[in-house]
Amino acid sequence: MRYIDKDGMAVTVYQPNERQGGVVWSLHQGYQDIASSRHVIARLFWRDFIAQFRQKILGYFWALLSPLLGVVSFLFLFFVGVLQPGQGEIPYTLYVLVGSTIWGCLPGAMGAVSGGLQAQADLIMRTRIPKLALAVSSLAGLIYGILISMITMTIIFVVNGVTPTWWFLAYPLLVLPMVLLGTAIGLVLSVLGSIARDLTPMTNQLLALVMYITPVIYVHSTIKNVFVRTLIDWNPISYLVDVPRALICLGRADNVDIYLLVSAGTIALVAIGLRIFYLLEDLVAERL
Amino acid sequence: MTQSSVVVEGVSKKFGLSLKSALKYGLVDSCSRLIGRDRDHALRPGEFWALNDVSFSLQPGDALGIMGVNGSGKTTLLRILNGTYSPDKGRVTLRGRIGALIAAGAGFSPMLSGRENVFISGTLLGMSPREIRKRFDEIVAFAELGDFIDMPVRNYSSGMGVRLGFAIAVIGTPEILLVDEVLAVGDLNFQKKCYERIHKLKREGTTILLVSHSPGAIWSVCDLGLFLDHGQALVQGAVEDVVRAYSDQNSRNAKSSADQPALAANGSGRRDEAAAEEILDSNGSVTLKSDYGHTRGGNGDAVCSSVRVLSASTGAPVESIQFGEPLLIEYRYQVNARLVFPIFRSSIDAVHYKFVISLDSYEQGVAWDAIEPGEYVMRVLVKDPALRPGMYRLNTSIASRQVGVHTFYWLSAASFVVNHPRDRFLYSNDQAVFFAPCSFTLRELK
Numbered sequence: 001m002r003y004i005d006k007d008g009m010a011v012t013v014y015q016p017n018e019r020q021g022g023v024v025w026s027l028h029q030g031y032q033d034i035a036s037s038r039h040v041i042a043r044l045f046w047r048d049f050i051a052q053f054r055q056k057i058l059g060y061f062w063a064l065l066s067p068l069l070g071v072v073s074f075l076f077l078f079f080v081g082v083l084q085p086g087q088g089e090i091p092y093t094l095y096v097l098v099g100s101t102i103w104g105c106l107p108g109a110m111g112a113v114s115g116g117l118q119a120q121a122d123l124i125m126r127t128r129i130p131k132l133a134l135a136v137s138s139l140a141g142l143i144y145g146i147l148i149s150m151i152t153m154t155i156i157f158v159v160n161g162v163t164p165t166w167w168f169l170a171y172p173l174l175v176l177p178m179v180l181l182g183t184a185i186g187l188v189l190s191v192l193g194s195i196a197r198d199l200t201p202m203t204n205q206l207l208a209l210v211m212y213i214t215p216v217i218y219v220h221s222t223i224k225n226v227f228v229r230t231l232i233d234w235n236p237i238s239y240l241v242d243v244p245r246a247l248i249c250l251g252r253a254d255n256v257d258i259y260l261l262v263s264a265g266t267i268a269l270v271a272i273g274l275r276i277f278y279l280l281e282d283l284v285a286e287r288l
Numbered sequence: 289m290t291q292s293s294v295v296v297e298g299v300s301k302k303f304g305l306s307l308k309s310a311l312k313y314g315l316v317d318s319c320s321r322l323i324g325r326d327r328d329h330a331l332r333p334g335e336f337w338a339l340n341d342v343s344f345s346l347q348p349g350d351a352l353g354i355m356g357v358n359g360s361g362k363t364t365l366l367r368i369l370n371g372t373y374s375p376d377k378g379r380v381t382l383r384g385r386i387g388a389l390i391a392a393g394a395g396f397s398p399m400l401s402g403r404e405n406v407f408i409s410g411t412l413l414g415m416s417p418r419e420i421r422k423r424f425d426e427i428v429a430f431a432e433l434g435d436f437i438d439m440p441v442r443n444y445s446s447g448m449g450v451r452l453g454f455a456i457a458v459i460g461t462p463e464i465l466l467v468d469e470v471l472a473v474g475d476l477n478f479q480k481k482c483y484e485r486i487h488k489l490k491r492e493g494t495t496i497l498l499v500s501h502s503p504g505a506i507w508s509v510c511d512l513g514l515f516l517d518h519g520q521a522l523v524q525g526a527v528e529d530v531v532r533a534y535s536d537q538n539s540r541n542a543k544s545s546a547d548q549p550a551l552a553a554n555g556s557g558r559r560d561e562a563a564a565e566e567i568l569d570s571n572g573s574v575t576l577k578s579d580y581g582h583t584r585g586g587n588g589d590a591v592c593s594s595v596r597v598l599s600a601s602t603g604a605p606v607e608s609i610q611f612g613e614p615l616l617i618e619y620r621y622q623v624n625a626r627l628v629f630p631i632f633r634s635s636i637d638a639v640h641y642k643f644v645i646s647l648d649s650y651e652q653g654v655a656w657d658a659i660e661p662g663e664y665v666m667r668v669l670v671k672d673p674a675l676r677p678g679m680y681r682l683n684t685s686i687a688s689r690q691v692g693v694h695t696f697y698w699l700s701a702a703s704f705v706v707n708h709p710r711d712r713f714l715y716s717n718d719q720a721v722f723f724a725p726c727s728f729t730l731r732e733l734k
Contacts, residue, residue, distance in 0.1 A: 014380040043411040126390040195314035282374035
């Protein structure tokens, strides 16, 4: 607990179970922690960004190539005829690139936030930076990645002779629910994963399975199996991928209402994730 | 009245003894919290108190030295004060901006230049970008890096990196400064500068908490001390009292280790080879090894069965004596065959040196023509051993003036501790063995 006393002096109090507030308190605390650590988050992002690209042959161009390399395997399988995703209105190259880029925001955010504390263990033990700031500082890299992937997607649009719609400019906003969902899961994993180390790899495996019931690399309408179709229909993440992709490529989309509903749900999940994070964060340092 | 800048009230912290118990209790605690149940703070099987009911308060400008052997809870306390760990019991209140000098250079990125790292590290320590810009030149000057500030940190020598880290941390002006074992960095001039900076902060009202194993570092910075042992605050008060208590505790620990040489390293209680050298025969008598290279040996004509250190005033067995107190040693002998011209000899080993004292009956002017078989007790009184505080081991032997080998020898037969005196502060060198009273005169040469 931190406050300013009547003499204007900052007072810090540490006592057991001090972060037992509810969801609203967690949101407020989260805002305070991030606001007070904005310089730290910015510096850590800058440090990681510079260090990542310095002394590499491809340098900053690596960031542009990276999203393309992620879909090479799917494109290979498609062009040799092994993968038959079905015919849609969007050229498959574009379909799979946009779909996988949107999908990538989920494991990307989850991995960044869940690994944020482990990666910054040194700083947790030796500085007084709020743990939330360290957990979310890695998200800055993801945001940068989203902006870079827009350039890559633009190139693929041009190559395919397709003009993106104006929705393309709103791409960061359209994938925000995916980022929020990944953040919510990452917040829980960042604390629980430091207690039970196998939780994070287990969740990664689970996420890989969820991808197969999400129309990332195949077209939803081509699925004939009723059970799988039902799974895809009931999978809320399907809408977080399908709707932004359709809006960007076609300028229209079905199920926008469900997309908005699921998006609202991701905000609620972040609040719950924050609540769990604050309830358990003090257990993390003891286990680093 | 000035408000305390640091108030620690009954703070306790527990940890699991093993990874398995840490995982189990971590999951149990997590579930308890998630369903809204208060955490049970009682100690559970497989847990221990790393810090147990520690309380103290400090005023602005106070400097507290926290001492204790490894595992005593020093670092846990510092981490609670730094907000890294949350206490399981008690409360910590800190008034003012807190600076932590826990690891100079924490968060340095080797790929980036010193200049870039100053901004990163400064921000991590709670300085605003404006404040870092304002103090940048001062930091570079303090670290004595000059033009090297634009070189990648990975090309720095270890000393340069640590100097820069230290400079960033101490150039800020925190109201409370937590320091963990990082004063001994750089060359002598830089260390002097570090001490001067710490003292300047102290004069300006910064409350300093310094954790160190070095009595010299604690004594030169702190006026108050806290001695932790197994998580408990054993001694609190004047720094000299705490340094004495720490040193005596170290000596007691060394004695405990010295007294258990026979226990195998795995702690199973199995006696090791050295202890197994003595074999009891069917009559229960000790059969000794008849050559050198063992803990105990001899030809069996005489055996020393026990060596004890006694209080010179009461005659009772003691583990330690006070500095300046006479040393009284009692030996019990079983003489099995007539000893002609026997010589009883003992030597004393210090922790770092062997045979610092030799107590030889012939040298001391005591001689026997012969000793007949039987049981004997001998007491040796060393009126002024002049031994400095520390742990010492006794070796003893029986020889004969006419025979060039030992009749009996026993290495590490007993050990004792010389405690620190109350009226004198012996801090200068923990490897020194003797205290020689002397006078100092100083006059200016014209």
